[in-house]
Every structure is written in structure tokens, then in C-alpha cells.
Amino acid sequence: MKPHLSRYWLNTREKDPEVFQQGVACVCDTYAAARENREVGIHTVSTDEMTGIQALERIAPTKPARPGQVEKREFEYKRHGTQTLIANLEVATGEIVMPTIGPTRTEMDFAQHVARTIATDPDAEWIFVVDQLNTHLSETLVQVVAAECAIDDALGIKGKHGILQSMATRRVFLTDPAHRVRFVYVPKHSSWLNQIEIWFSILMRRLLKRASFSSTDDLREQILAFVRYFNHTMAKPFKWTYTGRPLQV
Numbered sequence: 143m144k145p146h147l148s149r150y151w152l153n154t155r156e157k158d159p160e161v162f163q164q165g166v167a168c169v170c171d172t173y174a175a176a177r178e179n180r181e182v183g184i185h186t187v188s189t190d191e192m193t194g195i196q197a198l199e200r201i202a203p204t205k206p207a208r209p210g211q212v213e214k215r216e217f218e219y220k221r222h223g224t225q226t227l228i229a230n231l232e233v234a235t236g237e238i239v240m241p242t243i244g245p246t247r248t249e250m251d252f253a254q255h256v257a258r259t260i261a262t263d264p265d266a267e268w269i270f271v272v273d274q275l276n277t278h279l280s281e282t283l284v285q286v287v288a289a290e291c292a293i294d295d296a297l298g299i300k301g302k303h304g305i306l307q308s309m310a311t312r313r314v315f316l317t318d319p320a321h322r323v324r325f326v327y328v329p330k331h332s333s334w335l336n337q338i339e340i341w342f343s344i345l346m347r348r349l350l351k352r353a354s355f356s357s358t359d360d361l362r363e364q365i366l367a368f369v370r371y372f373n374h375t376m377a378k379p380f381k382w383t384y385t386g387r388p389l390q391v
Contacts, residue, residue, distance in 0.1 A: 162329050163386065165327070165329040166328075166329060166332065167386035168326055169271060169328050169386075170382070170384060170385055170386035172233075172269060172271060173186070173233055173271075173337070173382045176234045176379075177234045179234070179267075179269070180234035183265075183266045183267065184267040184268075184269065185232060185239075185263060185266055185269065186233040186234060186269045186271070187230040187232055187233065187239060187268070187270055188230070188233055188271045188336050188337040188338040189228070189229070189231075189255075189256075189259075189270050189271065189272050190228075190229070190272065191247045191252070192226065192227040192228075192229065192342050192345070193226045193247055194224050195224055195225050195226065195227060195350065195361065195365075197222035197224065197225065197355040197357060197358045197360065197361040198219040198220070198221060198222070199219055199220045199222060199354050199355055200215065200218070200219045201219060201220065203354075204352075204354070215352070219354070222357050222358055223245075223357075224245070224358070225243050225245060225365075226244060226246060226247045226251075227241060227242070227243050227345075227365060228242040228243075228247065228252065229241045229338055229341065229342070229369075230259055230270075230338070231337050231340075231341050233337060233379065233380075234379060235377060235379060236379045236380060237373045237377040238369045238372060238373060238377070239259060239262060240255075240258055240259045240262055241365070241366065242254075242258065243362045243365060243366070245358070247277065249281070249282045249283065251277075252277045252280070253280065253283045256270065256283065256286055256287075257286050257290070260290055266322075267322050267323070268322070268324075269326060270324075270325045271325075271326045271328065271336060271337070272326075272328070272336070273328050273333060273336060274328070279309045279313055279316065281300045281306050281312070283312075285297065287315070287321065287323050287324075288315075290322065290323045291322050298311075313327065337382070340380055344372070344376075345365070345368065349364065349365065349368045
């Protein structure tokens with residue numbers, strides 16, 4: 143008898159299918175336009191955090207594969223803490239741009255990451271594809287975007303009035319197509335639409351599952367070294383074939 147197979151399935155929280163499809167189509171259209179936009183100086187980056195990356199040090203060295211023998215990795219390890227990676231995938235080139243690695247992922251961490259990313263090409267337009275985590279719709283992020291776009295209008299007060307009043311009002315501001323820096327949000331529970339998640343799986347398979355890290359500093363340096371290696375030898379645009387049409391399940 144074949145074993146019973148099952149998979150987890152996470153349904154979207156969006157109750158209106160039209161609203162959901164509009165969000166999906168917006169993301170797919172953004173990807174489809176990325177190459178042409180890049181040619182005229184507009185960056186499209188897929189951005190997210192990879193949290194809780196453990197600096198695990200194996201208590202014995204890995205034995206490399208030999209003819210007739212698979213690689214052997216020590217099962218036991220020492221823990222040296224965790225780090226969070228915030229990464230951007232340039233959709234048009236497949237390269238990782240200005241990664242940030244640190245111990246936390248606060249709204250300030252994310253806003254500073256966005257500011258450092260923009261600083262790599264400060265006069266260009268930037269489109270960030272992100273999920274709807276609250277730190278991606280924060281007061282600090284609005285302030286960063288307002289400063290980058292030279293917007294002098296009063297932003298209001300969080301929880302009371304104006305642009306900063308709520309996540310909904312901040313989202314309207316952050317998605318404004320008239321801004322030089324703007325955001326496209328994937329629908330809730332739709333992380334599969336965010337291309338950076340594909341790259342995170344590459345990082346996990348190629349480095350994090352196989353390596354040994356003597357400290358969080360060592361973990362950070364190995365991740366940055368992998369990013370440099372990836373950009374130099376492996377980076378290319380992902381072939382995105384999904385157009386936003388409803389999936390049949």
C-alpha cells in the first residue's frame with residue numbers, strides 16, 4: 143500500500159476574489175515590465191526578510207564525498223545565535239542588491255534597509271515588491287519615502303489623522319505611482335508571488351543547510367560571500383511564466 147501523502151495549504155485571507163486577483167495581476171504585471179523599466183532607469187526589486195537564521199557549528203568537520211561515498215555531515219552542533227537577512231532581488235537581472243544582515247527585523251531595520259538600497263542609485267526610480275507585514279507599512283517607512291521623494295506635505299499623526307493615521311492610509315501613500323519610490327504589495331498569504339522567496343530557497347540549499355558557522359559574524363560573512371559568488375556566477379532573471387490568471391486546484 144502506498145503511504146498517504148498530504149501537503150499544507152494556506153488559503154488567502156482576502157474574501158473578495160476580484161480584489162485578490164487584482165493584487166495578483168498587479169504583481170505579475172510589475173514583473174513583466176521589469177526589464178523594460180530597467181532599461182529606462184527604473185529598478186524593480188523583490189524584497190523580504192529571512193528571519194531566525196541559525197549560526198550552527200558542527201562539532202566535527204564534514205567529510206567530503208568520495209567515489210562510492212556520499213558527503214557525511216556531523217549531526218550534533220553548537221548554537222551561536224541567530225541573524226536576520228533582508229534581501230532584494232533585482233527582477234530584471236536576478237542579482238541580489240544591498241543585503242542587510244543583523245540581529246533584528248524592526249520597522250527601523252526595514253526602513254533603513256530601503257534607504258540604503260535606494261542610495262545605490264539615488265536618482266533612479268524604485269519599485270519594491272513586498273508582502274503586507276506591518277513593518278512594510280510603517281510610519282518610519284513613510285517618512286523615508288517622503289524624504290526620498292522630497293515630499294514636504296504634512297504626514298499627519300499615527301493613529302489620529304493624515305497619511306500616517308493607519309496602515310490603510312500609509313499603504314495608499316506607499317503605493318502612489320506618482321512617487322519615485324513606491325511599493326507593490328502581494329496579497330496576504332501569497333508569498334509564492336514574491337520572487338525573493340525563490341532565491342531564499344537557493345541560499346538554504348546551497349549554503350545554510352550544508353555549512354558550519356563558528357559565530358554570528360561568521361554566518362554573516364559566509365552569507366555575504368555567497369551573495370557575491372551568486373551575483374558573479376549564477377545570477378540571471380527568473381523565468382516568470384505566471385500571468386495572474388486564476389489557478390485551478
